[in-house]
Amino acid sequence: MTARERDVTATPAEPYTPIVPSARQPHSRxxxxxxxxxxxxxxxxxxxHSPQRSPRPSSWPSPDRSPRPSxxxxxxxxxxxxxxxxxxxxxxxxxxxxxxxxxxxxxGQRAEAQAAKDAAAxxxxxxxxxxxxxxxxxxxxxxxxxxxxxxxxxxxFEALGRRIDEVSGRYIAAVDAHDLDRDDLEASAAxxxxxxxxAAKDELGRVKQELDRFAEGLGPLLGKAxxxxxxxxxxxxxxxxxxxxxxxxxxxxxxSGLKADDLAARLAALAPELTKLNQGAGRHGVAExxxxxxxxxxxxxxxxxxxxxxxxxxxxxxxRLVSLRTRAEALATRAGQVPQILSELxxxxxxxxxxxxxxxxxxxxxxxxxxxxxxxxARAARDAQRWPDATALLxxxxxxxxxxxxxxxxxxxxxxxxxxxxxxxxQEIDRTRFAIRDAQRLAMAGRSTxxxxxxxxxxxxxxxxxxxxxxxEGRHPDYWHFLxxxxxxxxxxxxxxxxxxxxxxxxx
Numbered sequence: 001m002t003a004r005e006r007d008v009t010a011t012p013a014e015p016y017t018p019i020v021p022s023a024r025q026p027h028s029r030x031x032x033x034x035x036x037x038x039x040x041x042x043x044x045x046x047x048x049h050s051p052q053r054s055p056r057p058s059s060w061p062s063p064d065r066s067p068r069p070s071x072x073x074x075x076x077x078x079x080x081x082x083x084x085x086x087x088x089x090x091x092x093x094x095x096x097x098x099x100x101x102x103x104x105x106x107x108g109q110r111a112e113a114q115a116a117k118d119a120a121a122x123x124x125x126x127x128x129x130x131x132x133x134x135x136x137x138x139x140x141x142x143x144x145x146x147x148x149x150x151x152x153x154x155x156x157f158e159a160l161g162r163r164i165d166e167v168s169g170r171y172i173a174a175v176d177a178h179d180l181d182r183d184d185l186e187a188s189a190a191x192x193x194x195x196x197x198x199a200a201k202d203e204l205g206r207v208k209q210e211l212d213r214f215a216e217g218l219g220p221l222l223g224k225a226x227x228x229x230x231x232x233x234x235x236x237x238x239x240x241x242x243x244x245x246x247x248x249x250x251x252x253x254x255x256s257g258l259k260a261d262d263l264a265a266r267l268a269a270l271a272p273e274l275t276k277l278n279q280g281a282g283r284h285g286v287a288e289x290x291x292x293x294x295x296x297x298x299x300x301x302x303x304x305x306x307x308x309x310x311x312x313x314x315x316x317x318x319x320r321l322v323s324l325r326t327r328a329e330a331l332a333t334r335a336g337q338v339p340q341i342l343s344e345l346x347x348x349x350x351x352x353x354x355x356x357x358x359x360x361x362x363x364x365x366x367x368x369x370x371x372x373x374x375x376x377x378a379r380a381a382r383d384a385q386r387w388p389d390a391t392a393l394l395x396x397x398x399x400x401x402x403x404x405x406x407x408x409x410x411x412x413x414x415x416x417x418x419x420x421x422x423x424x425x426x427q428e429i430d431r432t433r434f435a436i437r438d439a440q441r442l443a444m445a446g447r448s449t450x451x452x453x454x455x456x457x458x459x460x461x462x463x464x465x466x467x468x469x470x471x472x473e474g475r476h477p478d479y480w481h482f483l484x485x486x487x488x489x490x491x492x493x494x495x496x497x498x499x500x501x502x503x504x505x506x507x508x
Contacts, residue, residue: 108187109187109190109191109194110180110185110190112190112191112194113178113180113190113191113193113194113197114180115194116193116194116197116198116201117175117180117193117197119197119198119201120171120174120175120197120198120200120201120204121175123200123201123204123205123208124168124171124204126204126208127164127167127168127204127207127208127211128168130208130211130212130215131160131161131164131211133215134157134160134211134214134215134218135157137215137218137222138153138154138157138218140222140225140226140229141153141154141218141221141222141225142154143225143229143285143286144224144225144228144229144286144287145221145224145225146287149221150221153218153221156214157214160207160210160211160214163207163210164207164211167200167203167204167207168204170200170203171200171201171203171204174193174196174197174199174200175197177193177196178192178193178196178197180193225286228286228287228290229286231290232286232289232290232293235289235290235293235294235297236277236289236293238293238297239273239274239277239292239293239294239296239297239300240274240277242296242297242300242301242304243267243270243274243296243300245300245301245304246267246300246301246303246304246307247267249303249304249307249308250263250264250267250303250307252307253307253308253310253311256311258310258311258314258385259385260307260310260385261385262387262388263303263306263307263310266299266303267300267303270296270299270300273292273295273296274296276289276292277289277292277293277296310387313387314382314385314387317378317382317387317390317391317394318382320394321375321378321379321382321394324371324375324394324397324398324401325372325375327401328368328371328372328375328397328401331364331368331371331401331404331405331408332365332368334364334405334408335360335361335364335365335368335404335408337408337412338360338361338364338408338411338412339361341411341412341414341415342354342357342358342360342361342411344415345357345414345415345418348418348422349418349422349479349480350476350477350478352478352480352481353414353418353478353479353480354414354480357407357410357411357414360407360408360410360411363404363407364404364407364408367400367401367403367404367407368400368401368404370400371397371400371401371404374393374394374396374397374400375393375394375397377393378390378393378394378397381393414480417483418479418480418483421479421482421483422479425469425472425479425482428482428483428486429465429469429486431486431490432465432486432489432490433465435489435490435493435494436458436461436462436465436489436493438497439454439458439493439496439497439500440458442497442500442501443455443458443496443500453499454496454499454500457492457493457495457496458493458496460492461489461492461493464485464488464489465485465486465489467485468481468482468485468486468489469482471485
């Protein structure tokens with residue numbers, strides 16, 4: 001091959017530029033080609049290019065040319081590149097800093113200190129969380145309970161808070177005292193940091209255990225407080241609903257034409273209570289709010305029930321007015337017959353038989369007149385729909401008529417009983433003797449001798465009956481005394497019988 005042919009096929013000679021590793025080609029030592037038209041790669045079968053050999057760099061000298069003066073300099077630069085790369089490599093891995101990556105014992109102590117710091121931080125977080133939760137529990141208790149136990153719980157929590165502040169301060173001081181990220185951290189400083197942080201972590205854990213034990217002791221108080229708080233919202237809602245129901249019932253009554261001024265006044269008096277309920281337990285306390293809600297519910301329910309009963313009550317008052325008027329008229333008629341009864345008693349019996357009832361006619365007439373006057377007042381109160389006044393007046397009328405009825409009936413009953421005993425006193429005597437004998441048999445049942453506590457009153461009853469029978473002898477016997485005495489004897493005997501039965505029942 002001629003020199004001309006070699007010049008055509010070889011890479012043209014060009015100035016050599018040293019290759020410096022860059023970010024794009026950090027380890028390439030191949031020379032960079034100048035920009036120019038792309039050359040056609042020779043065929044693989046070309047005798048000038050063997051697969052086992054790479055083409056010579058363009059900087060190499062041609063066999064027919066003498067070496068250029070710059071070739072030696074370029075070779076020296078290429079030989080120095082690995083040394084420059086070796087010097088730059090540690091700085092590249094260190095990120096520009098001066099920390100030693102292979103510090104040996106100091107780095108191990110740094111890692112242990114960092115682990116102790118993380119553990120202490122976790123213990124501090126757990127203690128802080130537990131303290132916040134316990135503070136919520138204490139606030140729940142104090143919002144509901146003001147008992148000595150609750151006050152002791154508050155003081156105990158405050159003491160624990162001071163203890164927590166102390167150990168937290170020591171933990172924070174230990175963290176601030178040691179900079180574990182410092183590049184020149186010595187092994188002794190890292191070991192000292194690990195010791196202090198571990199001690200802080202252990203102390204935080206011990207206080208956390210104290211806090212847990214204290215929280216467990218608050219179980220009964222907290223349960224009671226939570227129960228009352230759970231009752232709070234439903235109780236307030238029941239009070240509101242009760243007031244609403246009472247107001248609706250009152251409106252329905254007024255629409256029917258009835259007045260309910262007293263009920264309206266009672267309902268209006270509950271408005272301030274509703275305002276306090278709406279202000280909430282935070283202002284008035286849970287216990288007071290619950291008590292107020294219960295009171296409002298009761299009073300509102302009473303107003304609602306009375307409002308719903310008002311139409312029925314009006315009809316009942318109308319019925320009582322008619323009934324009591326009729327009864328007063330009937331009693332006035334009966335009271336007019338008492339003078340005739342007294343006249344017969346005076347004519348047939350001694351004064352002791354009728355003296356205690358001789359004022360019945362005058363008293364009955366006065367009571368009937370007063371009852372009729374109260375009835376008129378009750379009618380006026382009903383027309384004005386003053387329901388309480390009408391009810392009170394009707395109660396007064398009934399009491400007057402009952403007293404009159406008893407007096408008039410007593411006069412007629414007195415004459416009937418005196419007639420019966422005058423006709424046949426033996427019936428009253430036999431009735432009383434039978435009661436005495438029956439009591440005596442009961443006192444002797446199962447005994448050979450009666451108990452003196454039972455025998456003495458029974459013997460006295462026999463003697464009293466004999467004396468009462470003796471009063472019937474004579475021209476003008478006191479039949480009324482005889483009747484009252486036999487009645488008293490039977491009552492005494494009845495008391496003895498009851499005493500015997502109680503004693504035997506207790507002994508059995």
